[in-house]
Amino acid sequence: ETGVTQTPRHLVMGMTNKKSLKCEQHLGHNAMYWYKQSAKKPLELMFVYNFKEQTENNSVPSRFSPECPNSSHLFLHLHTLQPEDSALYLCASSQVMIPSSHEQFFGPGTRLTVL
Amino acid sequence: GESVGLHLPTLSVQEGDNSIINCAYSNSASDYFIWYKQESGKGPQFIIDIRSNMDKRQGQRVTVLLNKTVKHLSLQIAATQPGDSAVYFCADRSPTGAGSYQLTFGKGTKLSVIP
Numbered sequence: 001e002t003g004v005t006q007t008p009r010h011l012v013m014g015m016t017n018k019k020s021l022k023c024e025q026h027l028g029h030n031a032m033y034w035y036k037q038s039a040k041k042p043l044e045l046m047f048v049y050n051f052k053e054q055t056e057n058n059s060v061p062s063r064f065s066p067e068c069p070n071s072s073h074l075f076l077h078l079h080t081l082q083p084e085d086s087a088l089y090l091c092a093s094s095q096v097m098i099p100s101s102h103e104q105f106f107g108p109g110t111r112l113t114v115l
Numbered sequence: 116g117e118s119v120g121l122h123l124p125t126l127s128v129q130e131g132d133n134s135i136i137n138c139a140y141s142n143s144a145s146d147y148f149i150w151y152k153q154e155s156g157k158g159p160q161f162i163i164d165i166r167s168n169m170d171k172r173q174g175q176r177v178t179v180l181l182n183k184t185v186k187h188l189s190l191q192i193a194a195t196q197p198g199d200s201a202v203y204f205c206a207d208r209s210p211t212g213a214g215s216y217q218l219t220f221g222k223g224t225k226l227s228v229i230p
Binding site: 002004040041042043045090092097104105106107108109 | 123156157158159160161204206215217218219220221222223
C-alpha cells in the first residue's frame, strides 16, 4: 500500500448523474494531484493542490470540480460527464509540489465508466 | 517522456532474461527523470529516478541509463521475474519558466514475462 487511498474503486454513471471521487493520503504530504489515465495515453495532470490551495488547472472542463478541504483529503466532483470521460482517475500526493525527488505516491485509482 | 505510435508498445521476455525498456523525451531542459511501474488494477509505483547530471543509476535489479545527447532514457531489469509483468512508463521534469516545474509522462511499455 502506498498510503494513498481512493474510493470508489469502480464507478459507472450516466451522463446526467452527479458523483464524487474521494482521495485520502495518510503520509502527511502537502501537495495532492488528480490525474486522468486513458487507455494508451500518457497520464494527464488535471489539478494540483498545494497546502489546500489550487495551484494548477490544466484546462479541465468545468464538469470536473475539485475540492480540497484539508491537506489529507481531495475530492473530484463529477456532473454531466461525457462518455469520453471514461478513464482511470488517479490521485497522488507528495511532500512538496512537483517533487524534487521520487516522493509522489499514487493511489490505486477509480475506474470510471460514463454511459 | 513520449512513446511514438498509436499502440502501447509491448515487450515479451523470457523469465530470467534481462529486459530493456526505452523512453524518449523532447525537452532539453528536463533535469530529472523517473521510471514508474503500473501493475494491472493499481496506480503507478516509483521504481527509480535519475538526475540530469548523471548518466547511469543502479537500484536493486534495475538500472536507468540517461543519454541527454539524444534525449533517451532506458530502464534495464536484470533477471526478469513474472512479478515484473506490468506497464512501465517514464516521466521527465522540466521547468515551466514561472519558477515551477511540470512532469511529462510517457504512454508506457507493457512488459510480459514468459514463465
